[in-house]
Amino acid sequence: MQHLFDLYGWEVNVYDTIQQGLINRTYSVKTTHGDFILQSINHNVFKNPKAIDANINAIGAYIKITNPDYLYTHLLPTLQGNTLIEWEGGYYRAFNKIEGYALSVLDHKAQVEEAAKQFANFTYTLKDFDAHRLTDTLVQFHDLNFRYQQFTEAIQHGNAHRIEQSQEEIKLLLSFKNYVDTYNNYIHHKDVKKRVTHHDTKISNVLFNKIDDEEQAICVIDLDTTMSGYYISDVGDMCRTCLCPVSEEERDLNKIWVDGEKWQALKSGYLHYMKDELSNYELDHFFFGGQFLIYMQALRFLTDHLNNDSYYGASYEGQNYQRTLNQIRLLEAYNQLG
Structure with missing residues (x-):
């Protein structure tokens, strides 16, 4: 996990697995710079994770221009600007954590x-x-x-x-x-x-x-x-x-x-x-x-x-x-x- 944290430049205090849906594995990550959600995409179910990444980013870019106040789960880029990470046979992405339940x-x-x-x-x-x-x-x-x-x-x-x-x-x-x-x-x-x-x-x-x-x-x-x-x-x-x-x-x-x-x-x-x-x-x-x-x-x-x-x-x-x-x-x- 440390490799993933480093890609985002996170200094992690603590992270925990959270129950959010049945398909993807999700983590709550607390860092010195804020709280984030890190998630792996189950590519046994979703055969094309890159399509998911492209869809969410396309909608996000549109919303930023047309309705910037709309609360949307924008993907968080790594330090190198990537919103989808391939690592050890898996696919990962991150979001800013939204306060809610x-x-x-x-x-x-x-x-x-x-x-x-x-x-x-x-x-x-x-x-x-x-x-x-x-x-x-x-x-x-x-x-x-x-x-x-x-x-x-x-x-x-x-x-x-x-x-x-x-x-x-x-x-x-x-x-x-x-x-x-x-x-x-x-x-x-x-x-x-x-x-x-x-x-x-x-x-x-x-x-x-x-x-x-x-x-x-x-x-x-x-x-x-x-x-x-x-x-x-x-x-x-x-x-x-x-x-x-x-x-x-x-x-x-x-x-x-x-x-x-x-x-x-x-x-x-x-x-x-x-x-x-x-x-x-x-x-x-x-x-x-x-x-x-x-x-x-x-x-x-x-x-x-x-x-x-x-x-x-x-x-x-x-x-x-x-x-x-x-x-x-x-x-x-x-x-x-x-």
Whole structure:
């Protein structure tokens, strides 16, 4: 680690590993000149770390010119001016540490509204940035056609025993193919555009802080999946992760329900910035964002189960099957709002 510290010219007092996301390894570094975040990029997941570096820097340069007061996680250059370091087979980058905290659970609707505002403000701030300049860091990440194709292939070529055991769930998810049709109509509509989209809008990717004794969301973090995309991806992932009091790991399906007040807060928060940026056709598909993303995640979990847990892995037998049941129940609960 000392080699990395030297590249930044840091005189380090102490550093600790911190829990921030599941993909990258993250360190909090205290130096004589301030506090920083040092992070390794998991290049088993992100095959092109240089694209991530280029995307974050391109957005950062634009923000410095157009909205310098916007709180953004700019990459910190080394003494030689590099923002991505290759060292001992890994990739590293650093940021100035922003004072704030992330939440794993939302206790009340005000937090949901604050989080939704921040994700919306991120896209709004970049409304005039050419999203096609960004490289896809996870190709076909939120492409429902691709995920449905993977699912149908797993039904044909996956674990025969698991396929037989999952017939009820397979038939149910196949019966929801109308979501794929709606998705295709949406992405090909003349009034739908691609924008700079975060693509990972879970609650832990927003920093909060107390300002005048009031809890406020202050910025979005973890920009590795920021790419050109559709706003329903960001709305959908918020619906999937912010409206239910339990996570995708919950095995007691009776605990899975959707809070209608949090849904209204999410919609109000997001449209605070984005209402005038979206076409009427896009606005009409706001609710579909949740259906699209929850359904896609159910497909992905069952696909992985049928493929012997080759992508997500499993800490116990049938974990991805349980996750599938969880997301199907969440989709049913979400649809009750409509």
